[in-house]
Every structure is written in C-alpha cells, then in structure tokens.
Amino acid sequence: MTRPRVVVIGAGFGGIAAAHELARDPVDITIVDRNNFHTFQPLLYQVATAGLNSADVAFPVRAIFRRQPNVTFRKASVRGVDWERATLAVDEGSDIGFDHLVVAAGATTNTFGIDGAEHALPLYSLRDAVALRNHVLSQFELAASQPDAVVDGQLTFVVVGGGPTGVEVAGALVELFDQVLRKDFRSLDMSRAVVVLVEMRDDLLGSFHPPSRRHARETLASRGVDVRTGAVVDRITPAALHLRSGAVIATETVIWAAGVKADSLASVLGVEVGAGGRIVVGSDLTIPGHTGAYAVGDIAEIPGRDGPLPQVAQVAMQTGRHAARQIRASLEGASLRPFRYRDKGTMATIGRRAAVTELPIGLRLRGTLAWLAWLGLHLVYLAGFRNRISVFLNWAWNYITWDRGPRLILDTPPAHGDAPNDASEDAGEPPTESQRNR
Amino acid sequence: MTRPRVVVIGAGFGGIAAAHELARDPVDITIVDRNNFHTFQPLLYQVATAGLNSADVAFPVRAIFRRQPNVTFRKASVRGVDWERATLAVDEGSDIGFDHLVVAAGATTNTFGIDGAEHALPLYSLRDAVALRNHVLSQFELAASQPDAVVDGQLTFVVVGGGPTGVEVAGALVELFDQVLRKDFRSLDMSRAVVVLVEMRDDLLGSFHPPSRRHARETLASRGVDVRTGAVVDRITPAALHLRSGAVIATETVIWAAGVKADSLASVLGVEVGAGGRIVVGSDLTIPGHTGAYAVGDIAEIPGRDGPLPQVAQVAMQTGRHAARQIRASLEGASLRPFRYRDKGTMATIGRRAAVTELPIGLRLRGTLAWLAWLGLHLVYLAGFRNRISVFLNWAWNYITWDRGPRLILDTPPAHGDAPNDASEDAGEPPTESQRNR
Numbered sequence: 001m002t003r004p005r006v007v008v009i010g011a012g013f014g015g016i017a018a019a020h021e022l023a024r025d026p027v028d029i030t031i032v033d034r035n036n037f038h039t040f041q042p043l044l045y046q047v048a049t050a051g052l053n054s055a056d057v058a059f060p061v062r063a064i065f066r067r068q069p070n071v072t073f074r075k076a077s078v079r080g081v082d083w084e085r086a087t088l089a090v091d092e093g094s095d096i097g098f099d100h101l102v103v104a105a106g107a108t109t110n111t112f113g114i115d116g117a118e119h120a121l122p123l124y125s126l127r128d129a130v131a132l133r134n135h136v137l138s139q140f141e142l143a144a145s146q147p148d149a150v151v152d153g154q155l156t157f158v159v160v161g162g163g164p165t166g167v168e169v170a171g172a173l174v175e176l177f178d179q180v181l182r183k184d185f186r187s188l189d190m191s192r193a194v195v196v197l198v199e200m201r202d203d204l205l206g207s208f209h210p211p212s213r214r215h216a217r218e219t220l221a222s223r224g225v226d227v228r229t230g231a232v233v234d235r236i237t238p239a240a241l242h243l244r245s246g247a248v249i250a251t252e253t254v255i256w257a258a259g260v261k262a263d264s265l266a267s268v269l270g271v272e273v274g275a276g277g278r279i280v281v282g283s284d285l286t287i288p289g290h291t292g293a294y295a296v297g298d299i300a301e302i303p304g305r306d307g308p309l310p311q312v313a314q315v316a317m318q319t320g321r322h323a324a325r326q327i328r329a330s331l332e333g334a335s336l337r338p339f340r341y342r343d344k345g346t347m348a349t350i351g352r353r354a355a356v357t358e359l360p361i362g363l364r365l366r367g368t369l370a371w372l373a374w375l376g377l378h379l380v381y382l383a384g385f386r387n388r389i390s391v392f393l394n395w396a397w398n399y400i401t402w403d404r405g406p407r408l409i410l411d412t413p414p415a416h417g418d419a420p421n422d423a424s425e426d427a428g429e430p431p432t433e434s435q436r437n438r
Numbered sequence: 439m440t441r442p443r444v445v446v447i448g449a450g451f452g453g454i455a456a457a458h459e460l461a462r463d464p465v466d467i468t469i470v471d472r473n474n475f476h477t478f479q480p481l482l483y484q485v486a487t488a489g490l491n492s493a494d495v496a497f498p499v500r501a502i503f504r505r506q507p508n509v510t511f512r513k514a515s516v517r518g519v520d521w522e523r524a525t526l527a528v529d530e531g532s533d534i535g536f537d538h539l540v541v542a543a544g545a546t547t548n549t550f551g552i553d554g555a556e557h558a559l560p561l562y563s564l565r566d567a568v569a570l571r572n573h574v575l576s577q578f579e580l581a582a583s584q585p586d587a588v589v590d591g592q593l594t595f596v597v598v599g600g601g602p603t604g605v606e607v608a609g610a611l612v613e614l615f616d617q618v619l620r621k622d623f624r625s626l627d628m629s630r631a632v633v634v635l636v637e638m639r640d641d642l643l644g645s646f647h648p649p650s651r652r653h654a655r656e657t658l659a660s661r662g663v664d665v666r667t668g669a670v671v672d673r674i675t676p677a678a679l680h681l682r683s684g685a686v687i688a689t690e691t692v693i694w695a696a697g698v699k700a701d702s703l704a705s706v707l708g709v710e711v712g713a714g715g716r717i718v719v720g721s722d723l724t725i726p727g728h729t730g731a732y733a734v735g736d737i738a739e740i741p742g743r744d745g746p747l748p749q750v751a752q753v754a755m756q757t758g759r760h761a762a763r764q765i766r767a768s769l770e771g772a773s774l775r776p777f778r779y780r781d782k783g784t785m786a787t788i789g790r791r792a793a794v795t796e797l798p799i800g801l802r803l804r805g806t807l808a809w810l811a812w813l814g815l816h817l818v819y820l821a822g823f824r825n826r827i828s829v830f831l832n833w834a835w836n837y838i839t840w841d842r843g844p845r846l847i848l849d850t851p852p853a854h855g856d857a858p859n860d861a862s863e864d865a866g867e868p869p870t871e872s873q874r875n876r
Contacts, residue, residue: 036579036847055491060845062622072625075579075847093583126848141474141513145531184500187510407498409474409513410564 003028006327007088007098009078009265011038011061013313014104014297017320023068025328030096032088034077036060039126042313045165047129048255049172050137050180050407058126078105080268083290100292100327103265103279104320107298107311110259110276116236120160120256123169132255134409136173139253141409143192144185153250155193158241160233161258162199163206164348167216169257170197171351174223184407196226196249198241200258203229205348205356207310212356215366219350233258260311262299274301274308283338285323292330294323304341314344441466444765445526445536447516447703449476449499451751452542452735455758461506463766468534470526472515474498477564480751483603485567486693487610488575488618488845496564516543518706521728538730538765541703541717542758545736545749548697548714554674558598558694561607570693572847574611577691579847581630582623591688593631596679598671599696600637601644602786605654607695608635609789612661622845634664634687636679638696641667643786643794645748650794653804657788671696698749700737712739716746721776723761730768732761742779752782 004027008015011033019029037058046052065071076090087095109124111117121135122128136157143154159170177193197204197220204220204227205213220227232244241249262277271287272280278301279287285302287293296302297316302309309315322339329336345359347370355370442465446453449471457467475496484490503509514528525533547562549555559573560566574595581592597608615631635642635658642658642665643651658665670682679687700715709725710718716739717725723740725731734740735754740747747753760777767774783797785808793808 036575036845053491053493054848055493055846058846058848060622063845066621069624074583075576076583090583092580094586137474138513142530145512145514145528183504184498186507407474407501408493408496410492410496 004099004331005030005097006100006102007032007096008102008104009033009088010104010106010297010299011035011073012041012104012106012297012316014106014316014320015102016061016064017317018102018104018296018324019065019071020068021321021324022327023070025070025331027070027100027327027331029071030074030098031061031065031071032074032076032078032090032096033061034075035126036062036073036075037126038064044123044126044129045168045172047126048123048132048136048169049176050133051172051176054126054130078265083270098292100330101290101294102320102323102327103269103287103293103295103299104297104316105263105265105299106316107260107262107276108264109256110261111256112259114233114235117256119236119238120254122256123165124260130410135253136176137407137409140181140185140188140193144188147187150192151252153239153252156196156249156251157194157253157255158196158198158249158251159255159257160198160241161256162197162201162204162227162229163257164346166197166199166255166257167204167220168349169255170195170225171220171223171349171354174220174225175351178224180407194226195224196228196251198231198233198243198249199227199229200232201229207346208348208356208358209364212358212364212366216348216350216356219354223351260298266295266299276301278308284326284336285319285339286326286336292327294326296320296323302339302341309341312346315341318342442537442769443468443535444538444540445470445534446540446542447471447526448542448544448735448737449473449511450479450542450544450735450754452544452754452758453540454499454502455755456540456542456734456762457503457509458506459759459762460765461508463508463769465508465538465765465769467509468512468536469499469503469509470512470514470516470528470534471499472513473564474500474511474513475564476502482561482564482567483606483610485564486561486570486574486607487614488571489610489614492564492568516703521708536730538768539728539732540758540761540765541707541725541731541733541737542735542754543701543703543737544754545698545700545714546702547694548699549694550697552671552673555694557674557676558692560694561603562698568848573691574614575845575847578619578623578626578631582626585625588630589690591677591690594634594687594689595632595691595693596634596636596687596689597693597695598636598679599694600635600639600642600665600667601695602784604635604637604693604695605642605658605786605788607693608633608663609658609661609787609792612658612663613789616662618845632664633662634666634689636669636671636681636687637665637667638670639667645784646786646794646796647802650796650802650804654786654788654794657792661789698736704733704737712746714739722764722774723757723777724764724774730765732764734758734761740777740779747779750784753779756780 006027006029008018008031011031015031016038019031022029037060040057043052043057047054047057061073076092079089079091081088087097089095109122121132123132139154157173159166173195177190182190203213204216217227234242234244236254241251241254266273266277266279274280279295279299281287281295281300283303285294285296287295296319298311302319319339326336347357349355354367357365357370444465444467446456446469449469453469454476457469460467475498478495481490481495485492485495499511514530517527517529519526525535527533547560559570561570577592595611597604611633615628620628641651642654655665672680672682674692679689679692704711704715704717712718717733717737719725719733719738721741723732723734725733734757736749740757757777764774785795787793792805795803795808
C-alpha cells in the first residue's frame with residue numbers, strides 16, 4: 001500500500017518549511033517549483049546592488065533535501081489543479097497526484113496598473129535582481145562612454161516604495177556608488193549619481209515605530225539619498241518618473257519595491273481569493289471546500305488578530321510548518337488546530353553597519369547593534385539548511401570583501417525547458433516574499 | 439601635450455597582458471571589450487559541468503586595473519577600424535582614437551560548416567558555459583519528470599573534440615554524474631547517463647606524447663566514458679549525431695569542443711587573414727601595412743618555428759606582453775624585435791586528481807601529481823591578478839565542496855546595451871582561447 005502523497009507547490013520559505021517538518025512522517029512528499037532552486041529572498045537586494053552573486057542566494061532544492069529520503073523534487077510550472085482527480089497539471093512531464101496539498105507558490109510584483117509600469121524594474125525574483133544589477137552597472141558604462149555628454153537622468157536611480165525593501169535597496173545603492181563604483185569609474189563625476197526614494201505615505205518603514213522610522217530616514221539622508229515621502233507615482237516613461245503632484249524626476253531607472261500580489265496560480269484554482277489575489281483560508285489554513293488542501297505564505301490571506309497577516313518570510317515559515325502539522329494530525333485522526341502567529345520582530349538594513357530592528361519584547365535596536373543582529377539572524381536562517389556553514393562563509397566573504405564577481409554585467413540564455421507561467425511576466429520567479437513588510 | 443594613446447581590443451589573456459606590461463609607461467591605455475569582465479577560460483569547462491559558478495571565473499576589468507591609473511575601460515563592441523583617421527568605430531559611445539593599436543579580440547567556435555551545427559552547444563564563452571550547464575541539468579530534470587518513459591538519447595552526452603577541452607569536459611561530466619547527480623536524482627537510474635567522446639584523429643590529445651595520450655584514454659575509459667577515435671562527424675540533428683561511418687548516436691546534447699576560428703572582427707579590418715580567419719602578422723607581431731598596429735593571441739596567425747603557433751593562453755599572454763614591449767621600443771625610438779615563443783608545457787585535466795602535464799624540460803607528469811601541478815599553476819595565474827588570493831580561496835572552496843550554486847538552472851535576461859557583433863552568434867564572447875590545444 002502506498003504512503004500518503006503530500007504535494008507542495010513552491011520551494012520558497014513556506015514550501016521548504018512544510019516539507020522539512022514532515023521529514024520523519026510516513027508520507028511521500030513531492031515539491032514542485034518552476035526553478036530547481038530556492039531563493040533566499042532577504043538577500044536579493046544584495047544581488048541587485050552588486051553586493052552578492054546569484055549563487056550566494058540560491059540553493060538547489062535537490063541539495064537541500066538530499067538527506068531527506070521522503071522528498072522528491074519536480075522542476076515544473078503548475079498549470080492548474082484538478083480537484084476531482086486530485087492531480088496537478090504541470091508543463092513538463094506527468095500529472096502529479098496528491099492526497100494532501102500545500103499551495104505555497106508565493107507572490108509577485110504588483111504595480112497596481114500604473115501607467116508605464118513596464119518601464120519599471122521589479123525586484124522580486126532572482127532574475128529580477130540580476131536584471132537590475134546589469135541595468136545599474138550598464139548605466140555607468142553608458143555614462144563613461146560619453147564623458148562629455150551628460151544625459152539627464154542617466155545616473156538618477158529612483159526607488160519606489162519606502163518599506164524595508166525600498167530602504168535596503170536605496171541604502172545599498174548609495175554604498176555601491178560611494179565605496180565601489182567611484183574607484184571603478186575614475187573618469188566619471190560620481191556626484192552625478194543620485195538615488196531618490198519615493199514613498200506614498202508620510203514616512204518610511206510604516207510598520208515600524210517612530211524612532212526607527214526617524215533613524216532610517218536620517219541615515220539615508222545623511223548618506224545622500226533624496227527621500228521623498230507623501231509622493232505618489234502617477235506614471236512612468238522611459239526617461240522620467242511623474243508624481244501626482246506634478247513633479248517630474250528625470251530617470252532611466254525606476255526600481256519597483258512598492259507592492260506584491262499573489263502568484264497567478266491563485267486565480268486558476270477555482271477558489272475564493274481576497275485582496276491582492278490571495279487565497280482565502282480558514283484559521284486552520286485549509287482551503288474552504290477542499291479537504292486536505294492548504295495555502296500558506298504569501299499566496300494566502302491568513303487571518304490574524306488585526307486582519308490578514310503580512311506577506312513576510314516569518315509568516316511563510318510558520319504557516320508552512322503549521323500546514324505540515326495539520327497533515328500529520330489528519331493522518332493520525334486528530335483534529336485540526338487554528339494557526340497562531342508568533343511575531344518575532346522585524347528588521348531592515350540601511351546599509352553596512354546600519355539597520356533598525358524591532359523585537360516583540362519591546363526591544364528596539366538601531367545602528368551597528370541592529371546590523372549585527374541582522375547578520376546573526378541570517379546566519380541562523382542559513383544554517384537552518386544543513387551544511388550551510390560553507391554557504392554562510394562564502395556569503396560573508398563576498399559581503400565583506402565586496403570585490404569581484406557581483407559587478408559582472410552578465411547575461412545568460414533562457415534555461416532549457418523553462419516555461420513561464422501564463423499570467424506571469426518572468427520565468428523563474430521564486431514563490432515567496434522577503435521577510436520584511438512591503 | 440597628450441600622451442600616446444594605446445588602444446587594446448579585447449580583455450582576454452592577450453589584452454590584459456599587454457595593458458599590464460605598460461603599467462608604468464607614459465601612455466594612456468584604453469581597453470575595449472564587449473563584456474565588462476575578463477573570463478578565465480581554462481576553468482570554463484568547470485562552469486559548464488556545474489563545478490564552479492560564473493562569478494568564479496569572471497573578473498570585472500575595471501577591478502583588475504583599479505590600481506593602474508593609466509588604464510581606462512570602455513565596454514563596447516568594435517565595429518571596425520578607420521585606419522586613415524586612426525579610430526575605432528564602436529557600438530556604444532564615441533569613436534576611440536589611437537596612436538598604437540593591439541588587436542586581441544580572440545577567437546570563437548568553429549563548426550566547419552557541419553550540417554546541423556546549430557544543434558551543437560559550443561563551449562567558448564562564459565555564456566556558452568552557462569547555457570551548457572543549464573541544458574545538462576535540465577536533461578536530468580526532464581528525465582526525472584517522466585521516470586517510466588525512457589527517451590532514447592535523453593541522457594546521452596556527446597563531446598566532439600578529443601583535445602584538452604573535450605577531454606576535460608568529458609571527464610568532468612562523468613564525475614558530475616557519478617558523484618553529485620546520483621545523489622540529487624535518487625529516482626533516476628544513473629546508468630542511463632552516458633558520455634561519448636568523439637575524436638576525428640586516431641588518438642586523444644594529439645599534441646601530447648603517446649604515454650600521456652594513453653593515460654588520458656585509459657583514465658576516461660575506466661571512468662565510463664565511451665571514447666571513439668577515428669570518428670568523423672557527418673551531421674547533427676536534434677535527436678542524434680551521425681558519424682561518417684554511418685554510425686548514429688542518439689543524443690539530445692552535442693558539445694562542440696573541436697575547433698576555433700578568429701573572431702569576426704578580423705574579417706572587417708581590411709587586412710590579410712590566413713587559415714581560420716586569423717590575422718597575418720610579421721614575426722614582430724605588426725600588422726603589415728599598418729605601423730603601430732599589432733595582433734596578438736587567438737585572433738592572430740603568429741609565425742612559430744614549425745608553423746603558426748597554437749591558439750592557447752600561453753601564446754596570448756606572451757604575444758600580448760611582446761606587443762606592449764614593441765610599443766615601448768617604438769616610443770623610445772628603438773627597433774622592433776621578433777617574437778620568440780617560450781613553450782612552458784601543456785596540461786589537461788581528466789577529472790579531480792587526474793591530469794596529464796608535459797613540461798618542456800622533458801618532464802611528464804600523470805595522475806595526482808599532474809593534477810596538483812595544474813592546481814598550482816592556476817593559483818599562480820590567478821594570483822597574477824593583484825588581490826586575487828580571495829578569489830582563489832573562493833574558487834578552491836567551491837571546487838572542493840562542490841556543493842551548491844553551480845547546480846542552478848538559472849537564466850538571466852540580456853544585459854542592457856549588449857549589442858552582438860554582427861557576424862558572431864553570441865553576445866558576450868570572451869576574446870581569447872583556453873590555454874590548451876584544441
């Protein structure tokens with residue numbers, strides 16, 4: 001008699017946590033992802049700002065589960081779910097049958113239908129991050145190739161979104177310019193390179209407390225970022241960003257870090273979705289009407305005490321684990337339990353040796369101490385993958401030396417067999433969100 | 439009064455050596471390359487066989503010359519040379535004027551007009567290497583997605599070319615299958631994965647001595663490579679390789695390591711070219727009819743004692759340096775000298791801890807000793823770039839642990855501003871050849 005088949009859609013934080021939780025259970029787990037790797041999203045902005053290489057933040061799923069015999073991996077895009085036959089339709093290979101399903105396909109960039117959104121560069125997947133890095137470095141190469149012709153906006157970089165991601169990118173960009181590119185592009189007047197951070201609300205880091213917000217703003221400003229709050233984007237053209245106020249910022253680089261929406265898979269499952277396209281689930285994470293099916297992480301609208309939980313890595317990890325426990329309970333004939341979120345705090349870096357950290361015990365850190373906490377937390381997360389110390393060392397080395405590969409303008413051809421999800425722009429998007437609020 | 443302008447086309451071994459040699463001379467050097475990085479080609483086959491990451495073998499040119507103030511870098515493709523006005527026409531930015539010119543644009547894959555060449559995967563540039571790696575890994579993902587359907591040739595990998603490159607790739611592939619992928623793809627019967635090495639001549643490594651050739655052949659065979667010498671490729675289809683003998687090998691992967699020809703730039707300069715499109719130069723490396731212009735490395739047909747010198751990294755480095763010295767001599771009013779090649783030996787790895795090395799003093803090494811020499815030589819080469827110890831450590835770590843990033847199937851978008859050279863297939867090809875005979 002075959003063991004119960006657990007299928008997990010998505011190898012992000014949620015999917016990996018679910019599969020890992022069931023390591024010793026008598027089930028056969030199949031993880032499905034359109035990429036053969038997990039992306040460590042908290043560090044994507046580092047790839048985007050030439051601080052780390054792609055390989056420093058991507059982990060082959062097969063390697064992650066090498067020592068977990070009950071896991072099988074399928075590299076495939078999920079086209080849909082046949083609830084009656086309890087199978088997944090995929091783009092490559094045979095249908096995948098399931099007895100229990102965990103939908104953990106994550107989210108994607110949301111540009112809210114803004115006019116000219118196609119001119120903005122998203123920062124959600126590894127592919128996005130590499131494209132962004134190539135673009136930023138190329139702008140400097142372009143400027144260097146015509147030292148006497150100053151093209152307005154050529155070296156102006158606008159980041160839209162004042163949440164943790166936007167703050168991190170803006171801070172990392174100015175560091176890249178001041179500390180690295182200045183030496184690489186000796187003939188360029190680096191004062192021409194400008195970073196503008198645009199936020200709709202009246203302050204950055206809206207989910208943090210006022211002292212943290214102030215610290216972030218002051219730190220960015222002191223490092224030369226032009227912070228503009230209360231600024232709403234009206235439209236984007238190839239040469240400028242237009243604000244609703246009428247102000248126009250000449251720029252050839254608009255980085256979108258201002259919103260996410262559920263992966264389009266959510267819309268083809270024939271289930272109820274809420275705001276941002278997120279799958280509605282019960283407090284026990286089950287998808288209504290579909291016994292044995294759960295949605296976790298960014299793709300799900302998870303009920304919390306004060307409304308739906310934020311789309312952050314912590315939530316993904318905890319709900320992934322909870323869904324796995326629910327599966328275990330149902331196999332043992334026990335009853336399902338509601339999910340209870342444990343907020344372990346939130347962090348945002350503003351650059352090397354600067355960050356804000358807020359822990360639920362009321363402890364708030366700033367500056368270098370916060371940055372060390374951020375570093376330590378990443379070590380813990382990375383070490384959560386067995387045998388990842390080598391990874392961490394490699395990452396730490398790159399981060400500290402900041403010297404080489406990340407500054408490649410490198411294009412590589414489309415991966416063989418990569419079939420983009422119909423409604424999504426990019427092939428290869430990782431399924432889950434970063435651990436910070438957007 | 440401005441200093442003499444030395445323009446170097448190509449940031450491969452030849453171009454880098456030339457620019458480096460002139461570090462303290464009173465000249466202004468501009469290096470032009472379509473990529474912003476130098477590719478360490480001897481290790482490209484490692485990227486192709488998922489042993490190293492792209493960033494481990496690519497070095498931003500600006501970083502290489504960070505401490506050499508007389509070097510400027512231009513990321514651009516050279517469209518042609520206006521000899522009368524002594525300027526380069528480039529695809530991006532202003533024309534580049536020169537007083538002295540070093541053409542070091544290297545070579546590219548030569549498929550000799552074989553029928554179906556478009557189905558073969560070249561291995562010359564970093565882009566090629568990544569495409570090859572993606573393809574190889576994807577074949578395994580495909581096979582794993584349909585475990586009950588055995589597609590003939592799906593896991594057969596044919597390498598065409600029994601020179602050092604072909605031998606290295608074949609050896610590295612079987613190692614990848616046996617020691618890494620076997621654990622990653624537990625459900626696959628890895629005995630289905632086959633590597634075939636096809637060589638036109640009667641033996642592998644034709645430029646080595648018989649004992650070395652025998653050792654290479656025996657080692658490969660003992661590791662499971664199907665070595666076929668005296669085998670001439672007739673044509674290639676998407677599902678098979680046809681030999682002139684009539685034999686047909688079912689395969690979806692043909693790796694072309696069997697020939698190079700000069701970069702197409704050579705054909706648009708209006709100068710005489712020889713076999714393989716290589717620029718004819720005098721014994722002093724000057725391009726006939728163009729005072730102050732030199733051709734070095736793979737793009738040049740450099741006269742040696744027994745005919746044109748091979749297209750290997752050693753030759754590129756030595757001729758690059760020599761051209762630089764010629765420039766110095768001409769500036770000092772001294773006479774030009776003929777180039778004399780110093781053969782420092784040749785090496786080929788067959789896998790971890792196996793290699794053949796032949797040094798001109800008659801010393802021939804095999805096995806582990808040869809492999810250590812190979813390792814040591816690479817350290818020397820890598821350390822030749824200032825501050826490259828960190829690079830070497832990183833590379834060594836990846837090589838030894840063999841654990842992570844290299845096994846990504848990762849596609850990244852085209853680099854902004856990358857304009858392929860008109861006659862060449864790939865954007866981003868590095869200009870020079872590997873250090874081994876092909």
